[in-house]
Amino acid sequence: MKTLPVLFKSVPVPMRQREYRVGRTSKWYTWSPELRVFLSEWCKKVRKTRYVKRVYLSNRKYYHDTYSLKPKFINNTKLRKQLDSIADSFYKLKYSKNSIFFTNMIDGSITENGLHCFFACLREILIKKFNDRFSAMYSPIYTRETYEKDFPLHSDIFIPKILLMLFVQVPKGRTGGTFLLSVEDLKKIFSKIKLLPKEKRKLVLRILKETNRNNDRYDEFFYILHDEDNPWNKELQKLMNRKREYIKLESGQGYLIHDRLWLHGRKRSKSKITIKRLQRFVFNTKQTLEI
């Protein structure tokens, strides 16, 4: 049996992230040595990003677009084969119930542009493996969203379930960071709120459990959690704010979560959200499909 490349290597908590509780208590990783060698070579070869296309998978949903790049664009058989094996490792990746963090994912030889092509190509290989064009998305972020207000806790509820976020251009200072709240904690919060009807609680959990590509329920989900007119809103916000974790990740850092086990959000920022803020790769694995 062929051994697959190891994707990540465990590293100590970066010094500046020790001040955040979730930073101190979580596992941190970086690219494994073999991925680092591959990506350095890859990044040298793929300086031109103009081949990366933005593809719209359906006109039904605001979030249904992805960057994509056919692997044949890379004129190097060895790199293409290695990329295939790396895609297998992503396919077989075992997710943790905890959020995990990354650091030093972009450096002198592993460039933002190189990673942009890498994720766009990886997406193409994974969708072939799954035979489903929704099973992996390298999804652009939206710059129309306001940045002066918090982007409250939510799940993206894309069809794929594992969310890998790598930050590239982050605003300076302590604002603009990431909020995280586990669905386990959300359930505990729900049980404390008397004004929240049982059927609404159940609906939120059902939306997280069932993914239906013909019925996007993100808005429904979001309004139960955040609509100010809901009689339970004040208490829910108070308890979620108390329980959520906050961490300000730096350029080259990121996190990986199971989107149905964790909610994420963004603290307001002093500067505009640019398209280069982060690289968002969302994918299914063998394991997410089995459950």
Ligand SMILES: [Fe+2]
């Ligand atoms: Fe999101």
